[in-house]
Amino acid sequence: MRSRTTSSVPLALSLLLVPALALGAPAGAKSAGGSGTLRSAFVGKGGPLPQGVKVGWSHAAYENGDCSICHVGKDPKNPGALKGPVNELCFQCHEEFTAVMSRPVKHPPAVERCTNCHNAHNATEKKLLNAEIYTLCTGCHTKIKSIAENAKVKHGALSTGSKCVSCHNPHAANVEKLLVQLPFDLCVNCHSRDDVKDPSGKTLVNFSKLLAANKVWHAPVANKDCSACHMTHGSDNFRLLVEDYPAKFYAPYDPKNYALCFTCHNDKVAATPETTTLTNFRDGSRNLHYVHVHKEERGRTCRACHEVHASPNEHQLRDKTPFGAGGWSLNVGWQKTPTGGQCSKTCHDTKQYTNKTIATKK
Ligand code: HEC
Ligand code: HEC
Ligand code: HEC
Ligand code: HEC
Ligand code: HEC
Ligand code: HEC
Ligand code: HEC
Ligand code: HEC
Ligand code: HEC
Structure with a gap:
């Protein structure tokens, strides 16, 4: 059934397998079934869907039956070799992709051949994809797959909407890691709604509102580095954090519980x-x-x-603090005083502290 193009296919795929190995396939995968297991079953199948498989989407270029648009022959029974390198064939009609593919950050499988992900003829998936997006991407990116599926805290962004391509351009991009926007904009834009809920049903804060209303941005946020504290694809820690941080208002004291803060701040701050x-x-x-x-x-x-x-105040101090599951907030009411600070009557009576000696920070 395969035409003469066959000879070039395994070569191209074997080139792709080398970097695919570097993507961090689990140690067992290689020995489990040789290189074949690393290559997703759907990558580079190449030809039209076999008879009997229900066609979801058909390519306009294939629909009219003229195989010679891409193959040397017209005969559907034996269209023969391709007329040229795959991507060149695609660029003939998808001219805008010459510009897309000249962006500085390129996705190697797209540089190599468009058919690593698309079927040139027809497909069960929309956009002529060889597989549904998450399956397609994680078929090669096994390390991300493992994080996404095994993490205790999962990020809904990976499994809803456009999944991986909400954040990554599958072809090429102007931002590193093939991101469609600068990471900060990416996070803030999606988290700028009032109806994003975590799996327990708690509504998550609207970031544009939060950042606009509170002028004192924590230094890593001001550096636009959400990834300093969060793992985008999944994490074992509360709120996708890179290190431990207590999930509740109260927690037993153990510096390990605050590993997140203490990667950057002095871990002795509450020890003495x-x-x-x-x-x-x-x-x-x-x-x-x-x-x-x-x-x-x-x-x-x-x-x-x-x-x-x-926060609204210096030292990342709040005006109000969330308390209990009922959505209550208590006033903190912190104020700077000439000799230190004071907190308002809520948790306890109004109390002042004096710290006239200037402490050495960190
Ligand atoms: C838009 C371009 C395009 C058109 C039109 C097209 N093909 Fe293809 N075809 C390709 C590409 C590209 C490949 C190689 C796929 C790969 O890279 O894995 C291919 C591969 C194939 C293969 C598998 C080759 C193999 O090695 O087994 C078959 C069979 C095939 N085409 C049949 C057809 C038939 C029949 C038609 C016309 C009815 C047709 N194609 C029209 C682009 C096209
Ligand atoms: C003869 C012109 C022609 C060639 C060659 C061609 N395409 Fe297309 N392609 C079209 C047309 C026409 C459409 C449908 C119009 C549209 O959606 O933009 C289309 C649509 C697509 C779509 C989108 C389908 C959708 O559902 O939105 C993909 C993906 C695609 N082509 C990939 C490829 C790839 C990969 C190649 C090279 C193997 C290729 N095309 C070669 C003409 C062509
Ligand atoms: C790594 C997988 C992958 C490779 C390789 C790839 N694409 Fe795509 N392509 C996708 C995905 C995923 C989408 C759907 C994007 C979406 O839904 O936003 C897509 C969408 C498209 C579309 C539909 C229009 C659009 O932008 O949404 C066209 C046309 C297309 N690709 C052409 C190409 C061409 C030409 C190449 C080769 C230069 C190529 N693709 C290589 C994954 C790939
Ligand atoms: C056919 C295998 C294959 C498929 C399918 C594939 N990739 Fe890739 N991807 C690669 C290879 C190879 C690299 C380059 C090696 C590397 O940088 O890790 C890469 C690189 C990347 C990078 C950049 C990594 C870096 O460190 O700069 C991102 C992001 C990425 N892919 C996302 C995706 C997404 C999203 C999809 C699905 C639309 C996808 N990939 C589908 C093989 C694949
Ligand atoms: C919410 C946005 C978002 C989604 C959804 C997303 N990524 Fe990423 N991805 C990122 C960001 C941001 C980075 C840059 C490094 C970081 O901060 O983790 C990244 C980095 C990567 C890298 C480079 C390696 C690494 O870990 O740094 C790969 C590969 C990758 N993503 C693949 C995927 C795949 C596959 C999917 C879908 C299963 C996916 N991403 C979904 C935002 C996203
Ligand atoms: C495409 C939209 C989208 C993007 C982009 C996005 N998120 Fe999310 N995020 C969500 C949704 C939806 C949820 C809630 C559902 C869930 O996680 O299960 C969520 C939840 C979260 C949570 C709470 C997870 C939990 O269960 O406790 C954190 C933390 C988070 N996102 C951080 C980020 C960061 C950091 C970025 C940027 C790298 C980012 N998000 C980008 C859609 C997005
Ligand atoms: C200095 C570390 C740090 C940085 C930087 C950071 N976060 Fe967070 N993030 C946290 C911590 C800690 C929590 C848990 C807060 C809590 O529950 O009191 C959290 C919680 C969240 C939540 C859940 C909010 C909710 O309503 O419960 C989202 C969404 C989130 N972060 C997104 C982001 C985004 C987007 C960025 C970049 C603009 C970012 N984070 C930067 C540490 C950080
Ligand atoms: C990625 C590094 C990083 C992480 C993680 C981090 N911070 Fe910070 N934080 C900084 C930097 C940098 C500053 C600004 C310099 C300074 O004042 O120490 C800062 C400032 C602060 C300030 C204000 C200090 C002042 O004197 O005004 C507070 C309070 C603070 N952080 C609390 C926290 C808490 C609580 C956590 C854990 C949830 C945390 N930080 C996690 C880097 C970090
Ligand atoms: C009961 C309220 C309260 C709690 C709980 C608290 N802080 Fe503070 N923190 C403050 C106040 C008030 C200041 C400002 C002191 C001043 O400059 O007058 C401060 C200042 C800081 C500073 C700036 C440097 C310094 O110590 O003066 C850092 C960093 C900091 N806190 C980190 C943390 C971390 C990390 C935690 C959790 C382990 C934490 N704080 C828990 C009230 C609190």
């Missing part, structure tokens, strides 16, 4: 009862970070006072 150097949140030498956070069971987590993305 008395200090005049570790923190400015102290009354004289009484470390108020220690007082609040360092409890065997119900230590207040950083979120009790700090808003990690953007």
Whole structure:
């Protein structure tokens, strides 16, 4: 059934297998069934769908039955070899793709041949894809597949809407990692609605509103680096975080619970009862970070006072803190005073602290 083009197919695919190996296939995959298992079954099948398979989408260029648009022959029974390199054939009609494919960041399988993902004749999938998008992409990107499927916290962006291509251009892009936008814009744009809910049904904050209303952006957010703290494709930590951070308002004190914050901040901040150097949140030498956070069971987590993305006050301090499952907020009411600071009467009576000695930060 295969025409003379066959000879070039395995060569091209074997070229592709080398980088595919580097994508991080599980160690067992190679030995499990040789290189064949690394190559997704649908990659490079090439010809029209076999008879009996229900055609979902047919290519205009193939529909009219003139095989010689791409093959040397007209005869559908034996159309013969291709007239030229695959991509050149496609560019004849899809002229805009010459521009697309000259963008600085190119996807190797698209440079190699368009038919690594598309069937030139017909397909069960829309856009003439050889497989549904998630299956197509993860067929080669096995490491991402493993993260996406095994992570305890999954990112809905990978499994809803356009899936991988909501964020990546499958062909070529102007942003590294084939991203369709700068990563910060990507995250913020999708998270700028009031109806994005996590799997437990909790509505997630609207980021454009949050960032617009709160002028003090946490340094990594101001650097537009959401990935400093979040893993896009999936994570074992709460909220897709790169390291541990408690999920609830109260948590037992253990520096490991705050590994996220302590990758960048001094992990001693809540470890010592008395200090005049570790923190400015102290009354004289009484470390108020220690007082609040360092409890065997119900230590207040950083979120009790700090808003990690953007806050209305300096030091990432909140005006209000979320409390309990009922969606309640308590006033923090922090104010700077000439000699330190004070918090309003909510969690306790209004209290002041004095930290006149300037502490060395970090
Ligand atoms: C738009 C271009 C285009 C048209 C039109 C086209 N083909 Fe193809 N065909 C290709 C490409 C490209 C391949 C190689 C697929 C690959 O790279 O894996 C191919 C491969 C094939 C193969 C498999 C070759 C093999 O090695 O087994 C068959 C069979 C085939 N075409 C049949 C046809 C028939 C029959 C027609 C006309 C009714 C036709 N094609 C029209 C582009 C086209
Ligand atoms: C003879 C002209 C011609 C050639 C050659 C051609 N195409 Fe097309 N292609 C079309 C037309 C016409 C359409 C339908 C109009 C549209 O959707 O833009 C189309 C549509 C498509 C679509 C979109 C289908 C959809 O559902 O939106 C894909 C993907 C595609 N072609 C891929 C390819 C690839 C890959 C090649 C090279 C193997 C190729 N085309 C070669 C004319 C061509
Ligand atoms: C790595 C897989 C992959 C390769 C290789 C690939 N494409 Fe695509 N292509 C896709 C996906 C996925 C879509 C659907 C995008 C979407 O739905 O937003 C698509 C969409 C298209 C479309 C429909 C119009 C559009 O932009 O949505 C055309 C035309 C097309 N591709 C042509 C090509 C051509 C020409 C090549 C070779 C230069 C190529 N593709 C190589 C994955 C690929
Ligand atoms: C046929 C195999 C194959 C398919 C299918 C495939 N890729 Fe790739 N992809 C590669 C190879 C090979 C590379 C280059 C190796 C690398 O950089 O990791 C690559 C690179 C990438 C990169 C850039 C990696 C980097 O570090 O710069 C991204 C992002 C990507 N692919 C996303 C996708 C998405 C999204 C899809 C589905 C639309 C997809 N890939 C489908 C083989 C494939
Ligand atoms: C929500 C946006 C988004 C979605 C959806 C998404 N990615 Fe990514 N991807 C990114 C960003 C951002 C990066 C850059 C590195 C990072 O921050 O993780 C990236 C990096 C990559 C890389 C480069 C390797 C790496 O880990 O840095 C590959 C390959 C990749 N993605 C493949 C995929 C595949 C396959 C899918 C679908 C299963 C997918 N991505 C879905 C945003 C996304
Ligand atoms: C295409 C839309 C889209 C993009 C782009 C996107 N997200 Fe999401 N994100 C969602 C949706 C939908 C949810 C809620 C559903 C879910 O995760 O199951 C979500 C949930 C989350 C969650 C909470 C996950 C949980 O279950 O606790 C975090 C954290 C998150 N996204 C961060 C990011 C970051 C960082 C980026 C940029 C790299 C980003 N998102 C880009 C759509 C998107
Ligand atoms: C310094 C680390 C850090 C950076 C940088 C960061 N985040 Fe977060 N993010 C967190 C932490 C910690 C949480 C959990 C907050 C909580 O529950 O108190 C979180 C929670 C979230 C949530 C869930 C919000 C909700 O309503 O519960 C989303 C969505 C999110 N981040 C997206 C982003 C986006 C988008 C960016 C980039 C603009 C970003 N994050 C940058 C640490 C960070
Ligand atoms: C009970 C409220 C509260 C809690 C809980 C809290 N902080 Fe603070 N934090 C403050 C206040 C108030 C300041 C500002 C002190 C000043 O400059 O007057 C501060 C300041 C800081 C600073 C700036 C440097 C310094 O110490 O003066 C960092 C960094 C910091 N906190 C990190 C954290 C981390 C990490 C956690 C969780 C482990 C946490 N905070 C928990 C109230 C709190
Ligand atoms: C990727 C690094 C990084 C991570 C992770 C990180 N921060 Fe920060 N944070 C910074 C930088 C940089 C600054 C600005 C320099 C400074 O003041 O220390 C900052 C500033 C702060 C401030 C204000 C300090 C001041 O004096 O005004 C607070 C409070 C704070 N971070 C709390 C947290 C908390 C709570 C976490 C964990 C949820 C956290 N940070 C995670 C990098 C990080």
